[in-house]
Amino acid sequence: MVDIQDLAEKLVTRALRLGADACDVAAVSSSVVVAEMERGSVKQASTIRDTGVGIRVFRKGSPGFACATGTEMGRALKALELAVSQARAGTPDPAFKDLPRPGRATRTSGLYDRRVADLQPAEVVEMAIELTDAARTHAKIYSVNAGISAGSCQAAFCNSNGITRRQSFTAFEIGAESVAKDGEVMFSGMDASWSRRLQKSEVVRVGQTASSYAMRGLRRTRIPTGDYAVVLDPIAAGHILATAIGGGANADNVQRGRSYLGGKVGKAVGVDSLTVWDDPTVDWLSGSFSFDGEGTPARRKAVIERGVLRSLLHDSYTAGKDCVRSTGNSSRGGALWSYRRPPSIAPSNLIVSRGDSSLDEMLEETRRGVYLRVTYDHPNLATGEFSGMMMESFVIQDGALGDSILQSTIGIDLLEMYRRIDLMSRETRYAFGVSVPYMRVSRARIGGSA
Amino acid sequence: MEDLAELAIEKAMGAGAQFADLRIEESTSTSILIMDGKTKTMSSSSEEGIGIRAFFKGAWGFSSTNLLTKSPVRDAAVTAAKMAKSAQKRAKAEFELEDRAAVLADEKYPCREPPTDVTSEEKLSLALLLDRMMREHHESISSTSVRYDDEVVDRLVANSFGTRVRTHEVWTLAACSAWASSEGVIQRGHSSIGSIGGFELMRTDAVTGIAAESAAQAVRLLDSVPAPAGKFTVVLDNKMTGIMAHEAFGHACEADGVLAGASVLEGRLGAKVAHESVSLCDDPTIEKSFGYFGYDWEGTKARRRTLIEAGRLKGFLHNLETSSRMKAQPNGCARAQAYSSPPIIRMSNTFVAPGGVSKEELIEEVDHGILIMGSQYGYVEPAKGQFMFKGDEAYEIARGELGQRYRDVSISGVILEVLQNVVAVADDFVLTDPGYCGKSGQEARVSDGGPHICISNMVVGGLV
Numbered sequence: 040m041v042d043i044q045d046l047a048e049k050l051v052t053r054a055l056r057l058g059a060d061a062c063d064v065a066a067v068s069s070s071v072v073v074a075e076m077e078r079g080s081v082k083q084a085s086t087i088r089d090t091g092v093g094i095r096v097f098r099k100g101s102p103g104f105a106c107a108t109g110t111e112m113g114r115a116l117k118a119l120e121l122a123v124s125q126a127r128a129g130t131p132d133p134a135f136k137d138l139p140r141p142g143r144a145t146r147t148s149g150l151y152d153r154r155v156a157d158l159q160p161a162e163v164v165e166m167a168i169e170l171t172d173a174a175r176t177h178a179k180i181y182s183v184n185a186g187i188s189a190g191s192c193q194a195a196f197c198n199s200n201g202i203t204r205r206q207s208f209t210a211f212e213i214g215a216e217s218v219a220k221d222g223e224v225m226f227s228g229m230d231a232s233w234s235r236r237l238q239k240s241e242v243v244r245v246g247q248t249a250s251s252y253a254m255r256g257l258r259r260t261r262i263p264t265g266d267y268a269v270v271l272d273p274i275a276a277g278h279i280l281a282t283a284i285g286g287g288a289n290a291d292n293v294q295r296g297r298s299y300l301g302g303k304v305g306k307a308v309g310v311d312s313l314t315v316w317d318d319p320t321v322d323w324l325s326g327s328f329s330f331d332g333e334g335t336p337a338r339r340k341a342v343i344e345r346g347v348l349r350s351l352l353h354d355s356y357t358a359g360k361d362c363v364r365s366t367g368n369s370s371r372g373g374a375l376w377s378y379r380r381p382p383s384i385a386p387s388n389l390i391v392s393r394g395d396s397s398l399d400e401m402l403e404e405t406r407r408g409v410y411l412r413v414t415y416d417h418p419n420l421a422t423g424e425f426s427g428m429m430m431e432s433f434v435i436q437d438g439a440l441g442d443s444i445l446q447s448t449i450g451i452d453l454l455e456m457y458r459r460i461d462l463m464s465r466e467t468r469y470a471f472g473v474s475v476p477y478m479r480v481s482r483a484r485i486g487g488s489a
Numbered sequence: 490m491e492d493l494a495e496l497a498i499e500k501a502m503g504a505g506a507q508f509a510d511l512r513i514e515e516s517t518s519t520s521i522l523i524m525d526g527k528t529k530t531m532s533s534s535s536e537e538g539i540g541i542r543a544f545f546k547g548a549w550g551f552s553s554t555n556l557l558t559k560s561p562v563r564d565a566a567v568t569a570a571k572m573a574k575s576a577q578k579r580a581k582a583e584f585e586l587e588d589r590a591a592v593l594a595d596e597k598y599p600c601r602e603p604p605t606d607v608t609s610e611e612k613l614s615l616a617l618l619l620d621r622m623m624r625e626h627h628e629s630i631s632s633t634s635v636r637y638d639d640e641v642v643d644r645l646v647a648n649s650f651g652t653r654v655r656t657h658e659v660w661t662l663a664a665c666s667a668w669a670s671s672e673g674v675i676q677r678g679h680s681s682i683g684s685i686g687g688f689e690l691m692r693t694d695a696v697t698g699i700a701a702e703s704a705a706q707a708v709r710l711l712d713s714v715p716a717p718a719g720k721f722t723v724v725l726d727n728k729m730t731g732i733m734a735h736e737a738f739g740h741a742c743e744a745d746g747v748l749a750g751a752s753v754l755e756g757r758l759g760a761k762v763a764h765e766s767v768s769l770c771d772d773p774t775i776e777k778s779f780g781y782f783g784y785d786w787e788g789t790k791a792r793r794r795t796l797i798e799a800g801r802l803k804g805f806l807h808n809l810e811t812s813s814r815m816k817a818q819p820n821g822c823a824r825a826q827a828y829s830s831p832p833i834i835r836m837s838n839t840f841v842a843p844g845g846v847s848k849e850e851l852i853e854e855v856d857h858g859i860l861i862m863g864s865q866y867g868y869v870e871p872a873k874g875q876f877m878f879k880g881d882e883a884y885e886i887a888r889g890e891l892g893q894r895y896r897d898v899s900i901s902g903v904i905l906e907v908l909q910n911v912v913a914v915a916d917d918f919v920l921t922d923p924g925y926c927g928k929s930g931q932e933a934r935v936s937d938g939g940p941h942i943c944i945s946n947m948v949v950g951g952l953v
Binding site for chain 1: 524525526527528529530531532533534535536537538547548549550551552553554555556568572573575576577579580581582608609610613617631632668670674675676677715716718719720745748749750751753829831866868870872873874875876877879896897898899901902903906946948949950951952953
């Protein structure tokens, strides 16, 4: 059995001999078990084992990257030669300063849960059945499609400045879609959960939540176009903010003049109550790590603090350009590392400040509004404008949640949205890499079909 | 490859599978990303592996490994069969797969200049040329990106019916993005070109055209304003018609979603689902397209699928399983992102067939509406029956004339209503940009297109 740390170290040494100025290698071995349910019945069980190396080299600042499956030295060396030849072929880039240097290592707890790594396919299938049963709580639930994924990964990292590190992750993900049907009317409710630890209680919660929104959505209405107060569910808020803040504060986007947050560090971008941390050190969150994709130790930093943009998200390249230290936001994939792509800037976990309200209080204080539960749209990072479909949304009328809204859109300028947040809940949820409360935005443009 | 395939099928069937299939792949790919005139990434990958699927009384087991030697392949085959049997014990639904004739084929995608024979320097030089063309287009261009991708795959699909299909797949793609800025306003334009085939595609004038188109679009959008929100009559250009065909209807025709009870088209075969002027097809056999394939990833020969004919729902997109369960013929829609993923039902080249009026006549007939052009992205939830897609740029139409330019226009619609609201279909058919469609965590190369079409009562998402 090849030791992946040893393989990574040997490849770095060999890269320097081949003429690379700098090099890093990630050797990854992962295993994922997935159980998928279709219409309430077990459809497929899968195991996927994947091992390989990703090699990045620099020559005069020009990067080359190659990956190879497996741990066989001959294949890895071929990939290394390819990476070096690509770096030679590329354009020199004086903006590249250096890869990270060894420093005090941090150790984040809550990255690896042996119970997840040891899960057998039959156990994952049993949990998926439990999930499906929970998602079928009413006779009108017509179909349940759901899945559970349990994965583990060992990642060895080594660079030419002497950083040699290893970390192990687990990931436990649950997703369910309940479809309710009443005559010709169909509506689906979804819910999901992401964690690094086994959370059996989440299985039932996710199923029940999907089912309850599917049933609630059967009563449908159309609303006229206009300005409405919008209460954002953490599912919708997480999806929007992951790109709006995660992508907007990406230092590469800012340095290239492609972000609406360009030139705004130190300036107010939202209400005083809005604070957003990028924090890879939180136990068991899917974006947590001990060191990032370039070996930089994990650290918590404020991106927005009391409404003021404080920090961008950097890797070593953008940090070198701005003469600051890397914030440790070089990513090698999602919850589990991948060796197939070169690292790129991404948020770890975005943690949005809590408020002192509750969802019920928010609804009670909203006479006429919209509750947006799910959208899969992305903001335009260049303009800072967001317009998209309200995939799952409900009317708020006289302080109560009402019918689901058919065929409607939402449009708002992101900076206006940050300024118009007037209520945030104490309760938070983690969705799409963002831990976020329920939020109320006092006004947004809703395109309706009434 | 063949020996390992025989071994895997034998072991999976020996371990109790009723049916087994596999995909063994060896692939190499190149990806170059240029940003602002400098290489951001230049990457290559060299992969090999096998994914084995076993079927037992209505349940599937899947296992993959990238160790292509006898012992791990044998283990993966037995694991897949065991997982299918274990899953079946807890399955409520039981069904059989119909026996199908073995397919024996060896297909090489047309390719004059394999990307593996072209040096990294030459690929880079093309990308740098496109980058320079964008930056030199106009003084307001402030940032640029160029992406070049190619992939060469040698794939064997084998199954226990005796199918052995070897495919030598090759495709290339280039994409340009330009950002223009002026007086604090930043706008982005983009364009791409891609097809199956080799580097010869990158030597055509059409490639340099995408650089000019991206830069020109970014500059044009500088004087655009946010779109109004509300209900409008819209005219969709070729790209928007294509993404509507894909998102608003194609996904709902995927038979796996229909069987899962997650498509509003369930039970509507033969029903009127669109205006009689609308016919909609999915066709992987169009050569020189990004969605081309001759045999699908289960070994079924690909063919054109008519989904809507003169407004009526004619058929669904099938694989071996769904065709068995729905008493239909398999029509070659199974595709897997790579050996490490099980094949699922996917679209290929999806389009609306051309109509009989000119584009100009179509626009002239609109008294008050919006012309929406280009496509950024779209998505759909077939169970809710709702979809959205977003255009690059748009224009107000007033009494048949184009007026104010808008940006970032999104459209939201209801699957069972949108095509009923088609007012007219133009005759200017174009199969448009290459793209990737995401489903169940897998990506597939696709393209889409059609003519300009006019639709009433569409909900437009805007900021004002």
